[in-house]
Amino acid sequence: MGHVMKILWVAAGVAVAVLPSAAQAQSADTAPPSAVTVSGSAAIVTDYRFRGVSQSDRQMAVQGGITIAHRSGVYGGVWASNLAGWGTFGGANMELDLIGGYKAKLADNATLDVGLTWYMYPGGAAKTDFAEPYVKLTGTAGPATLTAGAAYAPKQQAIGRWYDSGAAAQAGVYDHPGAKDDNFYLWGDGAVAVAGTPFTARAHVGHSRGQGGLGPNATAVAPTGAYWDWSLGADATWRNLTLNLSYVDTDISDRDAAYLRPSFSKGQDGTGNIAGSAMVASVTAAF
Numbered sequence: 001m002g003h004v005m006k007i008l009w010v011a012a013g014v015a016v017a018v019l020p021s022a023a024q025a026q027s028a029d030t031a032p033p034s035a036v037t038v039s040g041s042a043a044i045v046t047d048y049r050f051r052g053v054s055q056s057d058r059q060m061a062v063q064g065g066i067t068i069a070h071r072s073g074v075y076g077g078v079w080a081s082n083l084a085g086w087g088t089f090g091g092a093n094m095e096l097d098l099i100g101g102y103k104a105k106l107a108d109n110a111t112l113d114v115g116l117t118w119y120m121y122p123g124g125a126a127k128t129d130f131a132e133p134y135v136k137l138t139g140t141a142g143p144a145t146l147t148a149g150a151a152y153a154p155k156q157q158a159i160g161r162w163y164d165s166g167a168a169a170q171a172g173v174y175d176h177p178g179a180k181d182d183n184f185y186l187w188g189d190g191a192v193a194v195a196g197t198p199f200t201a202r203a204h205v206g207h208s209r210g211q212g213g214l215g216p217n218a219t220a221v222a223p224t225g226a227y228w229d230w231s232l233g234a235d236a237t238w239r240n241l242t243l244n245l246s247y248v249d250t251d252i253s254d255r256d257a258a259y260l261r262p263s264f265s266k267g268q269d270g271t272g273n274i275a276g277s278a279m280v281a282s283v284t285a286a287f
Contacts, residue, residue: 188205
């Protein structure tokens with residue numbers, strides 16, 4: 001409980017700090033628009049799910065990020081989250097993403113976003129970081145927003161199939177040392193704002209295809225080779241605060257994941273499906 005209370009105090013402090021900033025921004029409405037904008041967020045989530053798979057051992061995570069964007073469309077940012085269990089990538093307790101890209105307005109209601117994410121795991125074992133370019137197309141129609149995206153990580157050791165099974169990983173004996181693999185992720189997101197209310201309904205579906213084994217640190221982006229993930233949820237927004245509640249799931253069953261255990265499990269003890277269904281809640285403060 002002490003750890004949870006500390007997290008809640010941090011979130012409260014962020015919210016208090018952000019509200020005055022929002023008020024100052026409103027008072028500066030008459031100022032000319034800046035060529036550069038800075039935005040960010042801080043969040044508490046009950047479970048950090050990356051493409052449907054828990055990276056925090058189905059426990060709470062604290063996350064935050066900041067983005068600097070130029071009116072030309074160029075942007076860059078960082079995002080971070082704590083990790084636990086399977087998500088620790090060889091001993092790292094934090095994921096740090098470096099993001100850069102370019103947004104182009106195709107029409108009044110359509111935007112193309114092209115960029116690259118560099119996933120970093122400070123303090124983890126060697127050969128954990130990897131790069132993944134992406135492209136997203138977003139369109140709006142009335143209260144609805146639809147996004148289609150694709151991300152392709154070219155062949156890299158961090159996402160190679162070094163272990164054929166969880167047993168080999170536990171023994172520390174590589175089946176394919178130095179192996180390199182790629183990963184392809186396709187996804188679609190939908191959001192519909194409910195008129196006259198603070199609520200927005202959200203849906204997501206994605207498909208991963210990758211190495212079908214365990215990487216050099218007994219983790220993987222697509223551990224079973226190919227799988228689907230999806231979620232259904234809703235947001236409630238008040239000022240700069242957003243509460244989200246979502247049902248998250250994948251089609252990775254206990255049987256599918258059996259050969260990956262004990263690594264691919266809650267507590268890495270061989271039990272508990274970290275890709276199973278869950279209700280995930282989050283509170284986000286934007287600034």
